[in-house]
Amino acid sequence: MRDLKRKDRLLExxxxxxxxxxxxxxxxxCDVESVKQCVDSVKDRxxxxxxxxAGxxxxxxxxxIKMEDMKKVFDTNFFGAVRVIKEVMPDMKRRRAGHIIVMSSVMGLQGTRQCA
Ligand SMILES: NC(=O)c1ccc[n+]([C@@H]2O[C@H](COP(=O)([O-])OP(=O)(O)OC[C@H]3O[C@@H](n4cnc5c(N)ncnc54)[C@H](OP(=O)(O)O)[C@@H]3O)[C@@H](O)[C@H]2O)c1
Known part of the structure; x- marks a missing residue:
């Protein structure tokens, strides 16, 4: 999570x-350094x-809707996933093992009224 101070509900x-x-x-x-530090913190990565x-x-x-708000959605939902995948994929390929699951939305398959 982004802020460990907010961990109480999760711990419960x-x-x-x-x-x-x-x-x-x-x-x-959204922060490539944070992604790297998180993966580095895992034993043997x-x-x-x-x-x-995350989404x-x-x-x-x-x-x-402001362009900057739309960009934030792509930076989190799309490029956020890409950043983490780029960090773990080389190790998975070297080990020839690993699974990647990506949360999506039914709205990626069908539109809804008043939403682009
Ligand atoms: N609920 C729905 O109706 C629905 C529909 C379609 C798709 N989805 C997708 O399903 C997934 C889970 O949704 P949810 O409803 O469980 O949402 P949620 O309760 O809001 O949880 C989203 C999680 O994403 C994390 N997150 C957001 N921005 C982040 C960032 N920059 N870096 C790291 N973590 C970040 C949040 O962590 P923090 O604790 O740090 O805020 C939060 O734990 C998301 O990908 C969402 O887009 C949900």
Whole structure:
């Protein structure tokens, strides 16, 4: 997560897995240094399964949405996933093992009224 100060709800949901099978690290997928530091913090940089879940939504009439807000969506949802994949893919290829899961949206397949 981007800000570990906001971890309380997550820890509550995690129960006694925290510290055993669950660890938390800071990660901002919009910041390539943050991505690198997060992957470096994993033992031997070994990521067996990458789940690209980070994402933000933006709904509304196209003409009323600022370009900078639209760019933030692409920087997070698309380039954010690309940054993390670029960081783990070379190691996965070297090991010839690994899985990458990317969260998407039904809105990538079908449109909805008043949304571009
Ligand atoms: N809920 C829906 O109806 C819906 C529909 C279609 C697609 N999706 C997609 O499904 C995924 C999960 O959605 P959700 O509804 O569970 O959303 P959510 O509760 O808002 O969770 C999104 C997560 O993305 C993280 N995130 C956002 N920007 C980030 C960044 N720059 N770097 C790292 N983490 C970042 C947030 O972490 P922080 O704790 O740091 O804020 C948050 O934990 C997203 O990719 C979303 O686009 C959701």
């Amino acid at each position: 949901a995690a129960g006694d897995t925290y510290g055993k099978t669950l660890a938390l690290q800071t990660l901002d997928v 070994r990521v067996d399964v990458l789940i690209n879940n 933000i939504g933006l709904l509304g009439p196209l003409e009323s």
